[in-house]
Amino acid sequence: MCGVVLTWVLLVLYCLQFVCPTEILSFSAASGAFAELDTQVLAISTDSVHTHLAWQRTKREDGGLGPVNIPLVADTSKQISRAYGVLVENEEDTMFGAALRGLFIIDPFGKVRSLTINDDQAGRNVDEVLRSVAPSSSHLKVLDSA
Numbered sequence: 001m002c003g004v005v006l007t008w009v010l011l012v013l014y015c016l017q018f019v020c021p022t023e024i025l026s027f028s029a030a031s032g033a034f035a036e037l038d039t040q041v042l043a044i045s046t047d048s049v050h051t052h053l054a055w056q057r058t059k060r061e062d063g064g065l066g067p068v069n070i071p072l073v074a075d076t077s078k079q080i081s082r083a084y085g086v087l088v089e090n091e092e093d094t095m096f097g098a099a100l101r102g103l104f105i106i107d108p109f110g111k112v113r114s115l116t117i118n119d120d121q122a123g124r125n126v127d128e129v130l131r132s133v134a135p136s137s138s139h140l141k142v143l144d145s146a
Helices: 021-028 029-034 049-057 079-083 126-138
Strands: 002-005 008-013 038-043 072-074 101-106 113-116 143-144
Touching: 002 079, 008 021, 008 079, 008 126, 021 029, 021 038, 029 038, 029 126, 049 072, 101 126
Parallel strands: 008 038, 038 072
Antiparallel strands: 002 143, 008 101, 101 113
16 A cells, blocks of 8 residues: 555534634635645534534624535534533533533544643634644655555
């Protein structure tokens, strides 16, 4: 097998729809830069696929997303959010049932190489995330076993 590209995964877990559209739009705008680093971006929230669809159908000037270049994953079972430790499970918390803002850089072998968890008020800087992904993905970019 010669020149097999190894894909990294960037999980971007976010709180509720209509709360952080600028952040999702920033990751979407940078999808090409992530692709150049062989990194697939997945945006995940505990909202339903129907909510994601409504958010994408809402014009940006009205607080929606419009079309995006990254998949929006509906974690309605909350299994992903729980597995990555970002699900708010304290019933007294106003964010109960939603995910905190989590960011996980996962190598092609499934190992989490970096993680950041913020509360619902602290956004993420996409340029900083790209800077973090770049050195990780470059050292395992191509497997050449010829």
